[in-house]
Amino acid sequence: MQLTLWTYEGPPHIGAMRIATSMTDLHYVLHSPQGDTYADLLFTMIGRSKKRPPVTYTTFQARDLGGDTAQLFQDSVSEAYRRFEPKAMIVGASCTAELIQDDPGGLARALSLPIPVIPLDLPSYQKKENWGASETFYHVIRALVAVDKSISAEQYQEKRTANKTDTQKPSCNILGPTALGFRNRDDVQEIKGLLESLGIEVRVVAPLNACVADLVKLPQADFNVSLYPEVSQLACTWLSKTFGQPFTKIIPVGTKATKAFIHEVCQLAQLDPTAMLAAQDERAMWYAKSVDSTYLTDKRVFIFGDASHAIAAAKVASEEIGFKVVGLGTYSREFAREVREAAKLYGIEALITDDYLEVEEKVAELTPDLVLGTQMERHIAKRLGVPCAVISAPVHVQDFPARYSPQMGFEGANVLFDTWIHPLMMGLEEHLLMMFRDDFEFSAKAAPSHLGHARPTESEKPQETKVAAVAPVDHPEQISTAVLSDVEPENTWEADAEKELGKIPFFVRGKARRNTEKFAVENGISRITIETLYDAKAHYGR
């Protein structure tokens, strides 16, 4: 048993729902008790979907358990087929139904429906949502795509090349975007546009807005764009192994990765990327370079999300905005290795966890200048009074904006710049504030107006108490014997050191206090004087 306050991912059948809901003619019959229909609201409320998810819930009750829940399931499948006339069906069990072991796959097969019926085996007590989506997508593809086992992957590939006419463009599929995916709607538009402007034909986008017939045609494209590896990697790997379709490894988040992605797809499509790359305005790069962005340099950022988004965000933060990545983590255990590798680039250790409290603790410990995370981290940051932007699922209704808001491609890079910088307050504004940092009107009492009501650090350590605790000293003495006691000594601030600290403006005061106290502890100083404050400043730099 795991004590859980909030979860990053739903159970695996929610992943299956995301695949079914993404597609236009796939139906899902889910063996489940009353209450599991809550999942519908994820799509209709968070995603503002105009249609109900194509899911039929058997809604068994306690009194059915003694009776024939198997019959109930079969009736539901028949009725769903009759009513919705899907082109294929997936069937499976939610956590409760898994326990009663009715074998949805077998039961559905027994009905001999005239469409493919694909059984899903998603262990609810072991796996989670993204895994469920990935498995479902893979199994649906495997069930729908015809494979001639006598033909090798290489032969498939050769056949594609041979059949090609001179005027035929290189082609690809885009795999991975799903309903409820973070900004998938707009990423697809951006990347599809990018590929088409390169002269690449995009055959199938799946599962988002794909139909069953689309999936059948997947092997016809020259290669696959694996846009969201959490969902698409399994399928892409199989398509590669079976049909010799290579797939992309680069996630085009940020200007640099987008350019690398262009190189990658151009290599796969045997095209020359030069013209396309030259035509780009790269506004995000200019904004990062423009002088009002100078204050962003080395701002300390904490990043958490699904693996792909977290890794990509760290790269953009570090190389394109000039932040310093002080924390990087993911809840995607399936991609823990990749995130650990990425963290090494920043000289830090990755945080791999799905325990929200552990993430909160880490953020509190690191006290970054900015958090880039999921809706969970947004709440953590709000509580801790740290600026935050959302970069990854789990999503909220806010993550489905009306406006075009891709994360990928060149426009995605613009969106990232604006979205990440906004909470830090835009350029000149923050910068000028910074310059007035000794201003009496920005006194110790003035809270940052753009942040929540939770004052950072300051409120936790009320000045009054501390100041009252020590008698004022004229010539502050400094105890510099570096004694390491068992109990970490609580620092005491001299009155005038506290006052000097108060002259530092609120938005750097917390950091100054922390640095000073850390410095004092490390140097065995129990009473913090003005000199300690400046010694610490000299030690840590500004």
Next chain:
Amino acid sequence: MQLTLWTYEGPPHIGAMRIATSMTDLHYVLHSPQGDTYADLLFTMIGRSKKRPPVTYTTFQARDLGGDTAQLFQDSVSEAYRRFEPKAMIVGASCTAELIQDDPGGLARALSLPIPVIPLDLPSYQKKENWGASETFYHVIRALVAVDKSISAEQYQEKRTANKTDTQKPSCNILGPTALGFRNRDDVQEIKGLLESLGIEVRVVAPLNACVADLVKLPQADFNVSLYPEVSQLACTWLSKTFGQPFTKIIPVGTKATKAFIHEVCQLAQLDPTAMLAAQDERAMWYAKSVDSTYLTDKRVFIFGDASHAIAAAKVASEEIGFKVVGLGTYSREFAREVREAAKLYGIEALITDDYLEVEEKVAELTPDLVLGTQMERHIAKRLGVPCAVISAPVHVQDFPARYSPQMGFEGANVLFDTWIHPLMMGLEEHLLMMFRDDFEFSAKAAPSHLGHARPTESEKPQETKVAAVAPVDHPEQISTAVLSDVEPENTWEADAEKELGKIPFFVRGKARRNTEKFAVENGISRITIETLYDAKAHYGR
């Protein structure tokens, strides 16, 4: 003399600079003292321009005043021509140079440069920035466009029609977008795309990114799109009168206005808009209609900005988002009549002023749920603790986002929806908070976390003082004699009424307090009891 803390518009020569800076080969020689170069930073910092504005400042000093400032001016013009080789030049005086009466036009003409030199007469002590932009644009066009006075407007129009080949598309110019204009960069992209998708050829966009040669060709188009009347109306009127080019009157801000604009241009271009209109997704409309937007109904909104944006915003707020417009105003005195007309639609009187303090007073008086205004109103709203979104110049660096952020067209409508709703907190979040409004964890002490540190109403009226001032009464009596005294009686809250008020959540508490006090005053009640609170609630509704 007018006492001014902050101004909505710069002097008229800033308007002229906006025209010069918008264009690619027009140079401006401004007779002005040192210091006036500050204007460069508006473009390079706020607009993040990669180029300096094409402006030469004569930089005269006190010691020059006795000497020959006229010579200094002529030298500057010659040197500017030599160095920049513009295709046309505008010359004029800033406020100080206006006083020394050097006649820049005459002096420049005397140099007989081989390019058009256009003198500007912009009275600095009477007029302002937008007027200056409009005048400059008009005079530049008049100077560059050749007119055959023997041909009437009708004849011009007939000639255009006669010369048209069968395959030639209907055509238009887009007039009005300028450097430093509010979201003009993206509006142009959106509207140009819209017109082209309708099958209309966009000949010239001006002044933004236009060259002198472009302006010469203006009369060739079938009609003009007057996108920002503050800048383009004068020019469009002249083009209409002279060349018989009709121009558009609808500003395509919001879904409905965009559709009306499509109808308008299709009529001018003799095209059928049906297909185009049918193809639209109208996401903003769906978002406004979706159930999590229900809470937006009748939110009280105060709107202030330039005339066009303010009028358009009011229409969108009222008809497309379902807000209640409680205030509407502009600093554009030139368009006061239009704004007054618009205000009548909402049963209110327009606020026509360029006095920032007057606007602040009005906002404080109305205590709206949302302010839609300029950067000035953003600051007012921040101080008053009211949510706010920016809809108009004057602009700040934030108003030049990296991402695509039009205000016009269908995507503009999406942007408006997101931008206006965001400060009210998105749908479900706010809505659920609303439902927990009697929750003890959202106590009187909990400030709205998404707003500034200025607590609305509450902080101005500390409970402690008030509660202490009256003895607790068991059966609260109600003094309902409607006596109108000369001095407006200050209401006193009974302790338990104050406590009852505290049970109302923070985001409606201010309104409840105001309504109750207003009700008490109007009914001559000096001591507010629980009954007064509920009487007022019954009177004003929720």
Next chain:
Amino acid sequence: MNAIVDLPVEQQHRVGKNIPIYKERGQREVFCGLTGIIWLHRKIQDAFFLVVGSRTCAHLIQSAAGVMIFAEPRFATAIIDDRDLAGIADANDELDRVVKTLLTRRPDIKMLFLVGSCPSEVIKLDLSRAAQRLSTELINQCRILSYSGSGIETTFTQGEDACLASLVQASPKQAEVIEKNLLVVGCLPDVVEDQFHRLFTELGIHNVSFFPPKNSAQKPEIHSNTQYLLAQPFLAETARLIEERGGQRISAPFPFGVDGTTAWLKAAATSFGIDPTHFETVTQSKIERAKKSIERYLPMLTNKRISFFPDSQLEIPLARFLSQECGMQVLEIGTPYLHKQHLECELELLPENTRIVEGQDVEKQLDRCRSDKPDIVVCGLGLANPLEAEGITTKWSIELVFSPVHGYEQAADLAELFARPLNRSMKLAA
């Protein structure tokens, strides 16, 4: 009314003015009883709710709670995993470990509910035994109770019933008959509770208490001289247990709307022998004020046609209020469960031609809804946007549970909740 033919006529019962109750079976688009935690944990301010369930349970509560993440929640899920399924003994050990971890982290918790779920019920994890075991062990720290909010047994608001029932069961039995008292049963927002408290005091009923109490130290006073008044229509089991302990139910409509509130108060007043003239004196001005308040919304509501999808069991009292006081025409009342005794007074007040459907087959109900074309539909969040997309105005039902809607002062607010979407549809269509 043609769509009605699909309904199973053979199971008809008749209530009120000869209204048939159709029963329907099929996919239910309703929350399970776990969801009640979202208001229960805020009402009982030192209680914590630990769901013993699957990742689905955790995800459900999280999705239903949404914004609550802003606060430090007083609920959590002990997520059962593969190892727990291997053996119940282990599961009990694990549960004990989780509870102790939780109580170490949150020593402020004075009452802990172990909340059963579908999986815990199916694997027959005995939470009441676990509660006893842990209660004994942690006797000086925390009371530990249990109930089931599982979807196989409870629908949405039945979770509150189960929770309150467990509280009644755990409360000490009072043997001797003491002074007659009034117990108001069912979670009410504090502001409403306070209003009612003032009203009862004004009426002259002084020995009043509300159940559940605001904190775990307060115990309900139930004995043979207890008169109890239901504030909510979904408390079947709680009522049964109160009666087992001698409490007598005061039969009344529910306090929704002005008339409902008056009738509810009147029933209590009569039971406590309050002089009718005094009753009228106390209530008159409130009634007038509330009526006047509602008037504002009548132009938007009168003659509008409404249908209810089943949700909270509040459907019948709400339909009564809307038809009786707001002039709305009720087409269909879907309700997950109908307690004929508790709703007796309500059913009497419904118009004859009302269609009441107990249970749900959501697809068939949608068919009927599309055929009925009501002006407004009350439904859950899963259905609201798709119906809006079809052009049908909706009111999301869950808000009726979370908002203060009982009593005189909220009568207009309740009307406004239905007027607002209608008003909005009109505004945006203009």
Next chain:
Amino acid sequence: MNAIVDLPVEQQHRVGKNIPIYKERGQREVFCGLTGIIWLHRKIQDAFFLVVGSRTCAHLIQSAAGVMIFAEPRFATAIIDDRDLAGIADANDELDRVVKTLLTRRPDIKMLFLVGSCPSEVIKLDLSRAAQRLSTELINQCRILSYSGSGIETTFTQGEDACLASLVQASPKQAEVIEKNLLVVGCLPDVVEDQFHRLFTELGIHNVSFFPPKNSAQKPEIHSNTQYLLAQPFLAETARLIEERGGQRISAPFPFGVDGTTAWLKAAATSFGIDPTHFETVTQSKIERAKKSIERYLPMLTNKRISFFPDSQLEIPLARFLSQECGMQVLEIGTPYLHKQHLECELELLPENTRIVEGQDVEKQLDRCRSDKPDIVVCGLGLANPLEAEGITTKWSIELVFSPVHGYEQAADLAELFARPLNRSMKLAA
């Protein structure tokens, strides 16, 4: 160094180690003296600055102030309009009206500066007479002073000079010689002022005051026994007036960087007869700490080539600091005005091959800059982004005026201001 040929050689003067000073005339890309209001109004906390000028003046201050709008500003503009131009008499009446309106609205104002502008100078509106007139009338409420911040007379920081000069002029004359005192002249951030105050106290100089004072009630103590120490290099007129009243300037470099600060303190210590050993004892640890602090930024700065566009007159001391303590190579120092006496000690410390240009022709300077290709350029906000777009790293000069950069504890901060853009360019290029 070929671009240099364009410079007017005939006007050369030589300073320091035989460094020529080129003079240049043309378009100046510098603020006028009004801009000083932005820091002055925050330093003198009960003062208000009323610019008497045009809409351009109001727009300029607003554009320069930017973020200040968040606070209730203590400056405003009385915008001259057509009617004022018609007759000076009317303009005076109008000014009186505006001042009274202002003081009614802001009764907390204890000192009001009427600030002259280009238009007010050109129309010869006599603000010093207006100040006298209003001072008499409002004698119990507010002191009223005047100075000119006009662009035809003042460049950027000269506005502070003019303001401080008016304060000196308005301060009462002290006839008798009293105790020798030290006056530190020039606006310093409070935190810096406090640091220096502690240092002087430690050194044994107790009779120290800072000018301007934090509020209008404090008057500067200037008499024939006053030794004054400039904290800023742009205070020509203020210094002249102090000397008129008998004050004697302590010649010293300015307290930028460690060496500058030490030399500055040392000059004062010598003048006040402080024992050199004591001086060393007091300063040693600060020097060491500051040197260590700066070291962090040296790898980024050493051997980098820098050019200054004219701005605040701080250019020469800053160039000295960067070359002397950070190992930077200074290509060109543009400065709006060069006060040879005040900068004497600084000029001595500059390397021989420095190019100093007084005045500006921005186009020609840009030509030289493009030809020089420095690693970093210090320039105003109007030029910074266009230079960045050309691939030239910039540091915006205005920040050097607004940030605390004087003294030991800020020496590293000052170095960091130059290291940051270089660091950023490197990061983003990687």
